[in-house]
Structures are given as structure tokens and as C-alpha cells.
Amino acid sequence: MSNLLLLLILLPAAAALVCYLVRSSAVRKLTVVATGAILTLASLGLLAQGTFEPIMVGSFLGISSDFLITVLDFALLGVIFYYGLKHRSLLIQGFTLAQAALLVWFEFVMIDHVAVPALVGDQLSLIMVLVISVIGSLICIFAIPYMKEHEDHLHLKTSRQPRFFLFLLLFLGAMNGLVLSNNILWLYFFFEVTTLCSFMLIGHDGTEVATRNSVRALWMNSFGGVAFVIGMMLVYAKIGTLDISAILAAGPQGAMMVTGIGFLCLAGFTKAAQVPFQSWLLGAMVAPTPVSALLHSSTMVKAGVYVVLRFAPAYMGTLLSDGVAICGAFTFVACAALCIGQSNGKKILAYSTVSNLGLIICCAGINTPLATTAAVMLIIFHAISKSLLFLCVGTIEQAIGSRDIEDMRGLFTKHPRTALITIIGILTMLLPPFGVLMAKWMAIEAASANIYVIIMLAMGSALTVVYWARWAGSLMASRDADAPAEQQATLIRIPLMALCAGAVVLSIAAPWIYNSMLAPMFDAPPFALQFGSLTASTGSFAVVPLFIVLGLGVIYAAKAASGFRKAKVMPPYVGGANVVGDNDGAYVGPMNGTVPFVASNMYLGELFAEGKLTPVFNALAVALIVLMLGGAL
Structure with missing residues (x-):
């Protein structure tokens, strides 16, 4: 089990390094496809094994895994602070220093470094791993030909794909680590890795607009990092443990703990680009399409909703x-x-x-x-x-x-x-x-x-x-x-x-x-499965019966339209005699002038102006x- 879990987390990181260090397009293609296939099989294998209780993770090269995570935490904050200096962003610098200062106090003053099971696999974690590994892998595979065409369009002399796939694959490993974490410090570390990956990928093209939007994404998510650290500190001050399973089992434990969970939810809001933090995700649209797909579907924003959903038992009824x-x-x-x-x-x-x-x-x-x-x-x-x-x-x-x-x-x-x-x-x-x-x-x-x-x-x-x-x-x-x-x-x-x-x-x-x-x-599942339908006291959703009706409708529509290609296509008639010989719908308008036919949607800009x-x-x-x-x- 431990080997399978580490494979899901560490394989993408190892593959990312291969893509970065070996500057061969053939090797990169093989690495990405093979990594996607292995992650998919590993996630299915984990699902087949079923849920498991929190487990310990041993040392790595003789170094305690918890100590290694602590070192990596501060190294990661150092990298983010460097980019804050590079882009002259006082917000990034300020939020990063605040995280570092709070983390020093938390790590070296507040907590007792008692061994805590690092990884856990409940139903939510297994589902998230499947979503991340399968969908994320398909997006990475799609990116292989897409990025070639993208760079040909930009007329780049030197390919940036090694760095691009470095952070794309690293994203998958970080997300798997995040959703499998049972130690809240591990969760925080992977939470911040996704922040750095998104910053690097949004700014990948290096244009002024890409850089500006990547910097905005970084400072907003760094603000979320500050909220996360504050939340950890408040929860620990009340509960006295880093074990997420124990925190959830305890339930709401007074104002201090619930406030701490509230700050964790705020961190989730920033990561999930909830209003008023939506601008960073909208700005991320300047990135190449595989980045947008990854951020929106299976990684960055799903990390935000996962945090809010993961800690839901700890604020139930409040x-x-x-x-x-x-x-x-x-x-x-x-x-x-x-x-x-x-x-x-x-x-x-x-x-x-x-x-x-x-x-x-x-x-x-x-x-x-x-x-x-x-x-x-x-x-x-x-x-x-x-x-x-x-x-x-x-x-x-x-x-x-x-x-x-x-x-x-x-x-x-x-x-x-x-x-x-x-x-x-x-x-x-x-x-x-x-x-x-x-x-x-x-x-x-x-x-x-x-x-x-x-x-x-x-x-x-x-x-x-x-x-x-x-x-x-x-x-x-x-x-x-x-x-x-x-x-x-x-x-x-x-x-x-x-x-x-x-x-x-x-x-x-x-x-x-x-x-x-x-x-x-759930102890009392809300739905019962009956004849391909999900039924509850509140109503029923007839999934399979509706699909049967839909399938019959599609067959009927296809049969009814089977001869459409033999039919004569007529131009639309709008408001005057059609122009002879024009099949695009142009018509004779005022003063016998030709008026082209134009169709467009209504966007109601006066009511829904952004x-x-x-x-x-x-x-x-x-x-x-x-x-x-x-x-x-």
C-alpha cells in the first residue's frame, strides 16, 4: 500500500525531472504517456484495494519524512519570496514573510513533534486520486502535440516544453499528495506546491500579460496560504493534534477551533477562485489551453473545494x-x-x-x-x-x-x-x-x-x-x-x-x-438504487430510463435527417428579396443596396456588463x- 501511495505522489515528480533534464522530444513524449498510463493504473489499483486507515510514512535516505516536509516548506516559501522580489510585488513578499514567520512559531514553539500518520485513504481521497490521475494524465498527453503547435505559432527558437512539462507533471504529484494527506502540515506543503506550479504555468509564455496574471495568481494564493497557516494554528491550539482524521472525529469544539476551520475554508476559497478571488483564475486563461484545463478540472481549483469539503465534519451544525x-x-x-x-x-x-x-x-x-x-x-x-x-x-x-x-x-x-x-x-x-x-x-x-x-x-x-x-x-x-x-x-x-x-x-x-x-x-445513505434510478424520500432521478428515451430519440432524429445531404440548401430569408446567386442569405435592402446576412447571439451587455x-x-x-x-x- 505504501509503495502504491508513494508511486502516485513521487512518480510524477520523477517524470517531471526527466522531462526537464532530458531535452529530447521523443523521450519527453514517451515519459508523459508512460507516466499517464502508470498513474491511471495505480489510481485504479488503489480504488480496487479500498479505503485504509491513516498510515505512517518512514524516513527517506535516513531523514524523517516529517522533517523533510518542514525543510521543503521553508525552501518553497523561499522560492516564492524570490519571485516576489523578481517581480517587485510587495503583496507576494509580505504574504510569504507572514507565512514564514507564523510557520516558524508554529513548528518550533507551538507543536510537539509527535509522529502523526501522514497518509489516509477514505472514499473522498480515493475518488479525488482517480479524478486527478486519469483526467490530469489525459490533459498532459493532449499537451504533447498541442504545445508543439503552440510553439510553432509563437516562432520560438528554443523550446520551453521541458519547463512546461516539469510543472505540469509536478502538479499531478502535488495534488495526489494533497488529497491523501492526513497530517495537516503535509496538506499545507502540497497546497503551497500547487500555488507555485500554477504561477509558473500561467506565466509560461513570458509575455507581459502572462506575467501580470501569474503574479496576481501568486499573491492571491499566497494570501490563501496565510489563511491556511492561521487556521492550522488555531485548530492545533484547541485540539492539540496535526492528525486530520482526529480533528474531523472531534467535530466542532468551540469558537477557537471553528474559527480556525473558517480560516482553512477561506484558504480554500482563494484556491477555488471564489468571489472576490475569481480574477486570478480568469487571468489564467492567457496560459496555454492544457494549463487552463488542468487548473479548472482536476488540480488547482479542486484543491480549494477539497479543503472545504474535507473539513466539513469539523464545522457541521455551526x-x-x-x-x-x-x-x-x-x-x-x-x-x-x-x-x-x-x-x-x-x-x-x-x-x-x-x-x-x-x-x-x-x-x-x-x-x-x-x-x-x-x-x-x-x-x-x-x-x-x-x-x-x-x-x-x-x-x-x-x-x-x-x-x-x-x-x-x-x-x-x-x-x-x-x-x-x-x-x-x-x-x-x-x-x-x-x-x-x-x-x-x-x-x-x-x-x-x-x-x-x-x-x-x-x-x-x-x-x-x-x-x-x-x-x-x-x-x-x-x-x-x-x-x-x-x-x-x-x-x-x-x-x-x-x-x-x-x-x-x-x-x-x-x-x-x-x-x-x-x-x-454514510451510515444512512441518502439514495437507494432501483432499476437504474437513484431514489430518495425527496424524489427520484431516473438515470437509465432517461438514457433509454434519449437513445431512442437520437436514433429517430438520425433516421429522420438521413436524407438531409441530398436536400437543396436554401439561404435564409430575412427582410427583402434574396440577392440572385448569393447562397449566404444577402438580400436587397433600402435603395436597392445589398445587405449581407449576419447572425449573432445576444449578450445583454447593458444588464450583464462585467x-x-x-x-x-x-x-x-x-x-x-x-x-x-x-x-x-
């Missing part, structure tokens, strides 16, 4: 729990509203990611078995669909030179495979019986007792339909029978097809995923966070 739920629900509806006014595909995905993370955090705050089930199901299905969509946008951008959804209009005519996969990805985020929608139904059912939360969830869900349906509709078009087939690199096609199939197949298997992986988390709404939402979010921490006190 005002802090209500505050977390309200803050998450507010982010859900606020970012859904901000998404309405966007036409940039990556920005739509970024805002929708923050919105869905808010929903997961809201479920953690509701803190019931039903809400926890919704949160974990959202983590699984959101990671699959969102990583797929980010990779699709990256593929589309390299194909047409734009990520604006208006420029993607009619994409199916020239790039049918990519367009179809993108549409399927959007539908898995939008419609029943797919997993994301099922998890949202669970969340709304779980929030029924809190009128403020359920109103925000209902509003956010309604707004979600607008931006997803608008995008999917833009991609659809007819295609000539003799049109050439779309060409895709093998390592582009495989991740796209795998994630697309995963989003559909795992949605069909959702009842059995729940029954085998989530139900064991520049106007963001300051208001940020101010409200700050007030809610202050009230949340005040409730803890």
Missing part, C-alpha cells in the same frame, strides 16, 4: 456551515450572471467553472449526506466535462485562430468531429440525464430547507441554461456529403474521444458509481466572508 453555504451559493449565481455577457469561449468556461465550484462549496456548507453526495458527484462529472470543453476550445482555437464563440458559428461544416465533441460536452453540462445536471438536482434538493440558498441556486441554474444553449446552437450547421474529413493528431484525438466517452458512459453508470463509491461514506457587476459582486462577497468568519467566532 453558523460557519451556513456561512459557507451562502458564500458558495452567491458565487454560483454571481458568476453565472457574469457568464451571460461573455463571447470568449475560454472566459465562458472560466466563469462557469467558478460558478460550479461555488455550487460544490455550497453543498459542503449545507453539510448533509445528500449535499455531500451532490458535491462529490459534481466534482467527478464537472471535472470530466469541463476538461473536455477546455481541450475542445484549444483545438478549435488552433484550427480557426479564435476562441470567440461567434467565430465558431457553423463550425460543424469544416471541423465536424471537434464540433460534435464540443456539443456533446456542452450537453453533458446542461441537460438531464447527464451527471452534472443530476448532481445539481441533488444540490437543489439538499438546499430546500434554506430559502436564501435555494433561491440563488434556482437563479444560477436558469442563467446557466442561457450561456450553454447559446454556445451549442452556434456550432450547429449542415455539412456537404463530399466535404473532406477532419484531420486530427492522434494524441489530440485520443484524449478528446476518451473524455467525451467518459462523460456519457459514466453518466449512464452514475447510479452504480454512487452505490459503490459514495454510499459507503465591468459594472464585478465590483458590486466583489463587495457583497467580502461582506459575506466577513459575516461567515464572524459567525464562526
Whole structure:
């Protein structure tokens, strides 16, 4: 067991060093693919072995593992402080020095260095390892051909891929270490490693805008690091242990401990880019697409929601729990509203990611078995669909030179495979019986007792339909029978097809995923599995029956449309006689002038202007966070 756990954490780090030190594209390709395959098999093997109690980790080269983590903690803070000096950021310098000073006091004055089991494997940890290892590996494999095309576009004389894959793979190891940690100091170390990796990857291209956004990401997440250290200190002062399992078993233990957990949740908020911290994740869109996919689906932001969800038993039944739920629900509806006014595909995905993370955090705050089930199901299905969509946008951008959804209009005519996969990805985020929608139904059912939360969830869900349906509709078009087939690199096609199939197949298997992986988390599971449906006292979600109906509908639609390629395509009629010989819909307008036909979406900029709404939402979010921490006190 210990060897398998260390493989999941250390193999990506070793592979990262190989990619950096051996400057051969063939070796790098082989290393990334092999590492992805081994991580996938190791995560499945860990899942097959099942949960395990907290275990000790021995020494490394004769050095205590806990002491090694302490040394690495301060070394990591030193590296972050160096980049604060390099970029002349007083915020990075200040937050890093604050962490170092607090950590010195905590490590050398407050705590008794009693051996604590370092790693643990409960159901949540095993699910997170699977998400990180499988989806993260597919993204890394996708990055191999993508980064070659990316650097060809930039006309780089010297490839930066060795450094890029160094931090991409290191990210996976850090995330596996984070979700398996049982010692809170280990959790903090891996938490900060993800901060450094995200900074390096966001600023990878080295442009002024990339550097500026990477610096913002670093100082915001360094602020989260300060909150994490304060939270650790307060919790330890009350409970007297670094053992996360013991902390969770103790439950809420008075104002000091709950306040400490509140600061840990605040650290999770910054990492998960919750309002008002969303700007760092939006700025991360300047990075190459594999970075965006990794940050949004299986690593950085999932670290944030994991921390909030992991410590949920320690604030159950408190005002802090209500505050977390309200803050998450507010982010859900606020970012859904901000998404309405966007036409940039990556920005739509970024805002929708923050919105869905808010929903997961809201479920953690509701803190019931039903809400926890919704949160974990959202983590699984959101990671699959969102990583797929980010990779699709990256593929589309390299194909047409734009990520604006208006420029993607009619994409199916020239790039049918990519367009179809993108549409399927959007539908898995939008419609029943797919997993994301099922998890949202669970969340709304779980929030029924809190009128403020359920109103925000209902509003956010309604707004979600607008931006997803608008995008999917833009991609659809007819295609000539003799049109050439779309060409895709093998390592582009495989991740796209795998994630697309995963989003559909795992949605069909959702009842059995729940029954085998989530139900064991609870003494009284909230759902029962009946005829392919998840049934509870609050209602039922007929997964398999709905998929049967959907399948029959698709077959009927395909049969009905089987002769469409033989039909004569007519231009649209708008407001005048069509121009003779023009099949694009141009018509004769005033003064007999030719008026071109133009179709575009409505973005309601006067109502959902990002520049106007963001300051208001940020101010409200700050007030809610202050009230949340005040409730803890």
C-alpha cells in the first residue's frame, strides 16, 4: 500500500525531472504517456484495494519524512519570496514573510513533534486520486502535440516544453499528495506546491500579460496560504493534534477551533477562485489551453473545494456551515450572471467553472449526506466535462485562430468531429440525464430547507441554461456529403474521444458509481438504487430510463435527417428579396443596396456588463466572508 501511495505522489515528480533534464522530444513524449498510463493504473489499483486507515510514512535516505516536509516548506516559501522580489510585488513578499514567520512559531514553539500518520485513504481521497490521475494524465498527453503547435505559432527558437512539462507533471504529484494527506502540515506543503506550479504555468509564455496574471495568481494564493497557516494554528491550539482524521472525529469544539476551520475554508476559497478571488483564475486563461484545463478540472481549483469539503465534519451544525453555504451559493449565481455577457469561449468556461465550484462549496456548507453526495458527484462529472470543453476550445482555437464563440458559428461544416465533441460536452453540462445536471438536482434538493440558498441556486441554474444553449446552437450547421474529413493528431484525438466517452458512459453508470463509491461514506445513505434510478424520500432521478428515451430519440432524429445531404440548401430569408446567386442569405435592402446576412447571439451587455457587476459582486462577497468568519467566532 505504501509503495502504491508513494508511486502516485513521487512518480510524477520523477517524470517531471526527466522531462526537464532530458531535452529530447521523443523521450519527453514517451515519459508523459508512460507516466499517464502508470498513474491511471495505480489510481485504479488503489480504488480496487479500498479505503485504509491513516498510515505512517518512514524516513527517506535516513531523514524523517516529517522533517523533510518542514525543510521543503521553508525552501518553497523561499522560492516564492524570490519571485516576489523578481517581480517587485510587495503583496507576494509580505504574504510569504507572514507565512514564514507564523510557520516558524508554529513548528518550533507551538507543536510537539509527535509522529502523526501522514497518509489516509477514505472514499473522498480515493475518488479525488482517480479524478486527478486519469483526467490530469489525459490533459498532459493532449499537451504533447498541442504545445508543439503552440510553439510553432509563437516562432520560438528554443523550446520551453521541458519547463512546461516539469510543472505540469509536478502538479499531478502535488495534488495526489494533497488529497491523501492526513497530517495537516503535509496538506499545507502540497497546497503551497500547487500555488507555485500554477504561477509558473500561467506565466509560461513570458509575455507581459502572462506575467501580470501569474503574479496576481501568486499573491492571491499566497494570501490563501496565510489563511491556511492561521487556521492550522488555531485548530492545533484547541485540539492539540496535526492528525486530520482526529480533528474531523472531534467535530466542532468551540469558537477557537471553528474559527480556525473558517480560516482553512477561506484558504480554500482563494484556491477555488471564489468571489472576490475569481480574477486570478480568469487571468489564467492567457496560459496555454492544457494549463487552463488542468487548473479548472482536476488540480488547482479542486484543491480549494477539497479543503472545504474535507473539513466539513469539523464545522457541521455551526453558523460557519451556513456561512459557507451562502458564500458558495452567491458565487454560483454571481458568476453565472457574469457568464451571460461573455463571447470568449475560454472566459465562458472560466466563469462557469467558478460558478460550479461555488455550487460544490455550497453543498459542503449545507453539510448533509445528500449535499455531500451532490458535491462529490459534481466534482467527478464537472471535472470530466469541463476538461473536455477546455481541450475542445484549444483545438478549435488552433484550427480557426479564435476562441470567440461567434467565430465558431457553423463550425460543424469544416471541423465536424471537434464540433460534435464540443456539443456533446456542452450537453453533458446542461441537460438531464447527464451527471452534472443530476448532481445539481441533488444540490437543489439538499438546499430546500434554506430559502436564501435555494433561491440563488434556482437563479444560477436558469442563467446557466442561457450561456450553454447559446454556445451549442452556434456550432450547429449542415455539412456537404463530399466535404473532406477532419484531420486530427492522434494524441489530440485520443484524449478528446476518451473524455467525451467518459462523460456519457459514466453518466449512464452514475447510479452504480454512487452505490459503490459514495454510499459507503454514510451510515444512512441518502439514495437507494432501483432499476437504474437513484431514489430518495425527496424524489427520484431516473438515470437509465432517461438514457433509454434519449437513445431512442437520437436514433429517430438520425433516421429522420438521413436524407438531409441530398436536400437543396436554401439561404435564409430575412427582410427583402434574396440577392440572385448569393447562397449566404444577402438580400436587397433600402435603395436597392445589398445587405449581407449576419447572425449573432445576444449578450445583454447593458444588464450583464462585467465591468459594472464585478465590483458590486466583489463587495457583497467580502461582506459575506466577513459575516461567515464572524459567525464562526
